[in-house]
Amino acid sequence: MLLTFLGGVGTVTGSKTLVEPESAGGSPNGHRLLIDCGLFQGPREVRTRNWDAFPIDPVSIDAIVLTHAHLDHCGYLPALVRDGFSGPVHCSPNTAALVPIILRDSARLQEEDTAWARKKGFSRHAQPKPLYDIDDAERAIALLTPTEFGRDFTPVPDLSVRLDVGGHILGSSVVTVHETSRDRTTVFSGDLGRGNHPLLSPPTSPAGADAIVIESTYGDRAHGEFDQEIDEMAAVITRTLKRGGTVVIPAFAVDRTEVLLVALRRLQEQQRIPVSPIHVDSPMALAALEVYLDAIRDGDPEIQTAVLAEGVAALDLPNLHEATTPEQSMALDRGGARIIVSASGMGTGGRVTHHLKALLPDRDNCVLLVGFQAVGTPGRMLLDGAHEIKIHGQYVPVRAEIAEIEAFSVHADAGELLDWLSQCQPPPTQVFINHGEPESAEALAERIRLDLDIAVDVPELGERVRV
Numbered sequence: 341m342l343l344t345f346l347g348g349v350g351t352v353t354g355s356k357t358l359v360e361p362e363s364a365g366g367s368p369n370g371h372r373l374l375i376d377c378g379l380f381q382g383p384r385e386v387r388t389r390n391w392d393a394f395p396i397d398p399v400s401i402d403a404i405v406l407t408h409a410h411l412d413h414c415g416y417l418p419a420l421v422r423d424g425f426s427g428p429v430h431c432s433p434n435t436a437a438l439v440p441i442i443l444r445d446s447a448r449l450q451e452e453d454t455a456w457a458r459k460k461g462f463s464r465h466a467q468p469k470p471l472y473d474i475d476d477a478e479r480a481i482a483l484l485t486p487t488e489f490g491r492d493f494t495p496v497p498d499l500s501v502r503l504d505v506g507g508h509i510l511g512s513s514v515v516t517v518h519e520t521s522r523d524r525t526t527v528f529s530g531d532l533g534r535g536n537h538p539l540l541s542p543p544t545s546p547a548g549a550d551a552i553v554i555e556s557t558y559g560d561r562a563h564g565e566f567d568q569e570i571d572e573m574a575a576v577i578t579r580t581l582k583r584g585g586t587v588v589i590p591a592f593a594v595d596r597t598e599v600l601l602v603a604l605r606r607l608q609e610q611q612r613i614p615v616s617p618i619h620v621d622s623p624m625a626l627a628a629l630e631v632y633l634d635a636i637r638d639g640d641p642e643i644q645t646a647v648l649a650e651g652v653a654a655l656d657l658p659n660l661h662e663a664t665t666p667e668q669s670m671a672l673d674r675g676g677a678r679i680i681v682s683a684s685g686m687g688t689g690g691r692v693t694h695h696l697k698a699l700l701p702d703r704d705n706c707v708l709l710v711g712f713q714a715v716g717t718p719g720r721m722l723l724d725g726a727h728e729i730k731i732h733g734q735y736v737p738v739r740a741e742i743a744e745i746e747a748f749s750v751h752a753d754a755g756e757l758l759d760w761l762s763q764c765q766p767p768p769t770q771v772f773i774n775h776g777e778p779e780s781a782e783a784l785a786e787r788i789r790l791d792l793d794i795a796v797d798v799p800e801l802g803e804r805v806r807v
């Protein structure tokens with residue numbers, strides 16, 4: 341089979357890999373499967389790729405398989421559908437429940453940001469347009485085809501595909517693509533969990549494969565000691581609340597918010613942080629929370645047995661407040677001892693940008709970064725010690741405390757990625773590294789060559805390889 345890397349190369353966003361099966365004779369059989377259909381996010385030069393013409397005719401793609409519901413893996417789908425793609429979009433049932441939440445929010449955000457840019461006149465374009473609108477998102481949602489874990493299906497002739505638990509977020513999948521005509525197998529890690537998610541079961545090991553396409557978000561790093569990180573988190577929250585400040589936690593709406601709520605509940609129960617109002621200010625996070633609660637209620641096998649035993653109480657906080665309306669959201673900007681969990685996770689858009697604008701100038705407040713912050717995003721600039729950041733075309737001074745906790749990373753670190761790869765027996769003959777910034781991808785490549793002695797390639801954008 342031929343693999344063409346159309347995104348998620350040299351960056352952690354825009355994941356898209358084209359798979360073209362070959363017949364027994366070794367020539368392409370004319371069918372095309374796309375693994376993931378992610379949005380490019382982050383700095384302008386990366387984001388503008390979303391506006392480039394798609395490198396192949398979307399009409400020529402037969403089907404799509406999604407590894408999971410994060411925007412950088414499914415967020416380009418409405419644009420592809422608008423441009424002619426009309427095949428099935430296979431994914432796990434929980435991914436199919438989460439993708440509509442993500443795509444509707446993405447379309448709405450783009451429409452809102454466009455309207456805002458038009459009103460304030462800070463766009464470079466005289467008539468800014470959204471990349472896609474809600475109608476495009478609804479057409480994409482209609483194509484979602486839920487597929488159970490562990491069951492083989494044939495999305496295109498000569499390819500048999502299976503999804504297994506990925507342990508990264510609810511619904512996330514490791515995707516095994518078997519080319520029946522030539523008996524070749526490629527496993528796509530998707531985004532890989534760490535095996536210590538507080539709610540989800542650990543990722544499935546890759547079964548024997550000829551090639552593995554593996555992510556490398558944290559390919560050059562080791563995560564800190566979990567307990568130590570949680571101690572730090574308790575300390576930073578406690579000192580901020582005690583001085584009467586607000587803790588703003590930018591968090592991906594799907595999964596990160598749920599993981600944070602579990603952690604905050606435990607810290608509160610253990611009396612390691614003061615009890616103060618906790619606001620979830622993201623309609624998308626609240627909708628995603630419902631999908632997680634449903635999975636717990638349904639005894640979903642993706643959820644750990646200990647959590648299933650506890651039931652929905654695992655996510656129940658008596659001092660939790662849901663900010664559903666824009667007025668409720670704006671009221672939080674008056675400050676005071678409270679915790680605000682709001683999307684987006686890297687401060688690139690959504691309600692959290694308004695909170696950052698209002699709360700960053702006051703040194704009593706704290707911004708707690710709990711997720712990966714891509715280069716060029718406001719979150720990364722804060723992490724790198726910026727004295728001011730630009731929000732909605734305006735410079736905002738940074739006086740609030742900035743703290744980072746990596747404990748909640750739902751991405752495997754370098755050692756965990758290596759462990760997962762080494763579980764593939766017999767080992768693959770080829771490894772392709774995607775979904776990482778160049779230093780991470782290269783560092784992981786080096787480790788795989790040295791520690792596992794496997795041929796490894798870090799493909800470039802548009803590169804085509806044969807398995």
Ligand SMILES: [Zn+2]
Binds near residue numbers: 408410508531
């Ligand atoms: Zn992800």
